[in-house]
Amino acid sequence: MGILELTEEESEKRGGVHVDAIHVRLGPLSGVVKEALLSAWQLASEQTEFESSRLVIEEVPIAIYCSNCQTERPVRSIQQMCCVECDTPSSDVMHGRELLVSGLELAE
Amino acid sequence: MSAPPITQPRIVEVRRNILKRNDELAHDLRQRFQSAGVFVVSLVSSPGSGKTAFLEKTLTLLRQRQYRPAALVGDLATDNDAARLARSLAPVKQITTGTLCHLEAAMIDKALEDWNLDEIDFLFIENVGNLVCPASYDLGENLRLVLLSVTEGEDKPLKYPTIFNSSDIAIVTKVDLAEAVEFDWSVANANIQAVRPGMQVLRVSSKTGEGMEEWLAALPSRR
Numbered sequence: 001m002g003i004l005e006l007t008e009e010e011s012e013k014r015g016g017v018h019v020d021a022i023h024v025r026l027g028p029l030s031g032v033v034k035e036a037l038l039s040a041w042q043l044a045s046e047q048t049e050f051e052s053s054r055l056v057i058e059e060v061p062i063a064i065y066c067s068n069c070q071t072e073r074p075v076r077s078i079q080q081m082c083c084v085e086c087d088t089p090s091s092d093v094m095h096g097r098e099l100l101v102s103g104l105e106l107a108e
Numbered sequence: 109m110s111a112p113p114i115t116q117p118r119i120v121e122v123r124r125n126i127l128k129r130n131d132e133l134a135h136d137l138r139q140r141f142q143s144a145g146v147f148v149v150s151l152v153s154s155p156g157s158g159k160t161a162f163l164e165k166t167l168t169l170l171r172q173r174q175y176r177p178a179a180l181v182g183d184l185a186t187d188n189d190a191a192r193l194a195r196s197l198a199p200v201k202q203i204t205t206g207t208l209c210h211l212e213a214a215m216i217d218k219a220l221e222d223w224n225l226d227e228i229d230f231l232f233i234e235n236v237g238n239l240v241c242p243a244s245y246d247l248g249e250n251l252r253l254v255l256l257s258v259t260e261g262e263d264k265p266l267k268y269p270t271i272f273n274s275s276d277i278a279i280v281t282k283v284d285l286a287e288a289v290e291f292d293w294s295v296a297n298a299n300i301q302a303v304r305p306g307m308q309v310l311r312v313s314s315k316t317g318e319g320m321e322e323w324l325a326a327l328p329s330r331r
Contacts (some may be wrong), residue, residue, distance in 0.1 A: 005129075029146055031243035042205070078269045079269055080302050089305030091305045101126060103122050
């Protein structure tokens, strides 16, 4: 699992420090569901040094570039990819594809 | 490794993509394809939407036009699809994923080991029939097709918006059956445009050949 390898690497870089929590940014267009990721993490981290590390998932709402408003805007919904302000459709996705480890909470 | 026991920030910023390894490998593949002059198309859809029939027809037509197409096809088990595609006489290789529900860049890399890319103009990658997981994995393709058969219903795009959003062209298949199943084209197209504004949509029948010319015209001409 990518999260586990990534956390191991980052922890090692800092002298094998214990990781209390792993912060993940997750967008609805990543194709990954929060609940599934949480249960997968439980399985993947079992019997590793990160078994007790919490996975903190921050869900990132979808945002598109609206050519009419000329700025980044949220969408009506994942089924309606248009500007929430003016209804202009857009496939220029600025946020919502995220599937990344944004940070680590390290033990003092 | 020993880090000095000085005060470390309690929260450190990392910002690393979880599928980074796949993304990097896909990036390498894309560069290899480009330098060998191979145009790569991947196909995603639910099981039974007609990917293999569409691909067989595509391979056959491209060969008739003196192109050199090839195909990789992913399934959990059996090489039935590869056997069907091989009837087109194009080079075909089956990738069996075992229990995995999607293809990853590493599998493509491995499957290509004994193929000479210089002898291929178009490489088609048929993903495992699944509208969920394949959305997350870049395979180094130039074009991703999502197939939707008229028998599946017009609301598929709304049920699986992510795969439609991550694809470049939607192919509506089995249009020869549209009337029998009362498929409403305008509703289906509106749903596709809602989840992926501006998406190119093509209507084809692999059986009758309808729409295949428009599809081939969407591919770049080479050589």
